[in-house]
Amino acid sequence: MSLEAGVAPAAVAPSGGGGGQAWARFRRNSPAVVAAVVLVALILVAVFAPMIATHDPNQQFLAAPTGGVLDPMAPRETGKFLAPTSEHLFGTDHLARDIFSRTVVGLRVSLAAAAFAIVVAGSIGVTIGVFAAAGPRWLDSFLMRVTDIGYAFPDLLLIIMLRAALGDSLFGAREVFGLEASVLLLFVAIGLTAWPTMARLVRGQLLAVRETEFSLAAVSLGASPARIAVRHWLPHTAGPVIVEATFMAPRAIFAEAALSFIGLGVMAPGASLGVLINDHFAFVMLRWTALAFPVGVLALLFLCSQYLGDGLRDALDPRARR
Numbered sequence: 001m002s003l004e005a006g007v008a009p010a011a012v013a014p015s016g017g018g019g020g021q022a023w024a025r026f027r028r029n030s031p032a033v034v035a036a037v038v039l040v041a042l043i044l045v046a047v048f049a050p051m052i053a054t055h056d057p058n059q060q061f062l063a064a065p066t067g068g069v070l071d072p073m074a075p076r077e078t079g080k081f082l083a084p085t086s087e088h089l090f091g092t093d094h095l096a097r098d099i100f101s102r103t104v105v106g107l108r109v110s111l112a113a114a115a116f117a118i119v120v121a122g123s124i125g126v127t128i129g130v131f132a133a134a135g136p137r138w139l140d141s142f143l144m145r146v147t148d149i150g151y152a153f154p155d156l157l158l159i160i161m162l163r164a165a166l167g168d169s170l171f172g173a174r175e176v177f178g179l180e181a182s183v184l185l186l187f188v189a190i191g192l193t194a195w196p197t198m199a200r201l202v203r204g205q206l207l208a209v210r211e212t213e214f215s216l217a218a219v220s221l222g223a224s225p226a227r228i229a230v231r232h233w234l235p236h237t238a239g240p241v242i243v244e245a246t247f248m249a250p251r252a253i254f255a256e257a258a259l260s261f262i263g264l265g266v267m268a269p270g271a272s273l274g275v276l277i278n279d280h281f282a283f284v285m286l287r288w289t290a291l292a293f294p295v296g297v298l299a300l301l302f303l304c305s306q307y308l309g310d311g312l313r314d315a316l317d318p319r320a321r322r
Contacts, residue, residue, distance in 0.1 A: 022239075025315040032311020035304040042301065046108035053101035054089065058269050060096045061088070081287035090293045093276075094283055102271040103294050109272040110253045110301065113187045117252035118245045120191025125198025126234075126241065132199070133206035134229040143199070150196035159255060160264060162189035183266055190255045194248055201244055205237040239316035246309035250302045257298060273298045 026032060045052055055061075061079045079096035082088055090099035132143040163186055206229065209215060214232060253273075259265035260274025268275070276294035284291045 022315045026311055029311040031307045035307035039304045046111045049104045049108045053104045055098040055101045057102040057105045057271050062096045091289055093290055106271040106273045106276050113256035114249040114252045116187035117191040117194055118248055120188055121194035121198050124195035126202050128199040129202025130229045132203045147196045147199050155193045158193045159189045162192055190252050201240055202237050205240055206233045209233055209236050243313045250305040253301055
């Protein structure tokens with residue numbers, strides 16, 4: 001075993017059971033714990049959406065009209081905008097489709113948008129942050145200027161531009177991982193707009209530990225900058241990166257919902273929370289519950305993500321350790 005392998009990990013390892021202390025602090029934060037439990041429940045609902053959905057999300061439950069002429073203001077005669085019942089837990093929409101089933105499927109799409117955005121933004125941001133902190137000064141300046149350019153573009157405008165540039169197929173395939181390629185590329189475009197924050201965060205964390213004793217010891221032992229950055233620096237960014245990912249999730253969900261609301265995201269007859277809100281917004285006076293359920297699920301995702309992020313930030317903050 002080399003001297004570096006024997007010295008550096010001991011210098012990096014936290015003392016006093018930092019992980020256990022962070023978990024104890026997190027458990028004392030009741031709102032964060034509740035938010036975590038609710039988020040896990042929503043994720044399970046999204047994962048098992050085909051089994052939880054009570055009906056086909058695109059099936060129309062049209063009833064035979066009582067007269068020869070359909071009255072658009074008498075939706076109960078055609079199965080449209082039915083109130084919540086045991087058969088249709090959230091009621092039916094303007095096309096007599098089950099809102100509960102479409103909300104469950106829409107939840108899966110929205111959470112997939114968050115997951116893909118976190119993976120894409122995290123991969124790019126962490127890579128650029130490491131190269132900026134570990135590389136020469138000219139590379140650091142260049143990468144930070146590129147990051148500044150990324151900050152300069154409005155997120156939604158850049159997503160629309162990237163979405164148009166990426167097209168509607170992925171290497172000729174129209175469907176990937178059970179999702180339409182166009183929807184998957186939308187998620188990738190959302191992630192490509194979120195990496196600057198992650199890159200700056202990682203760079204700042206690495207610069208803070210670059211002059212510490214264990215880093216200087218690794219340099220004196222002849223370790224390469226890449227080895228030092230990956231093996232000794234990156235573990236110190238895990239906490240801030242996890243916290244940033246929890247705050248990135250609601251931003252990605254909002255971006256997908258906003259684009260679907262204006263008709264640039266998931267297209268009909270597909271379902272997402274943004275699509276559901278767009279479909280039901282015009283009929284809020286006729287059946288307000290049709291709009292309330294998807295809006296409530298979207299708000300719940302936002303609140304739980306924010307509370308979980310706050311709880312993780314407080315639990316993983318080294319300054320809070322005693």
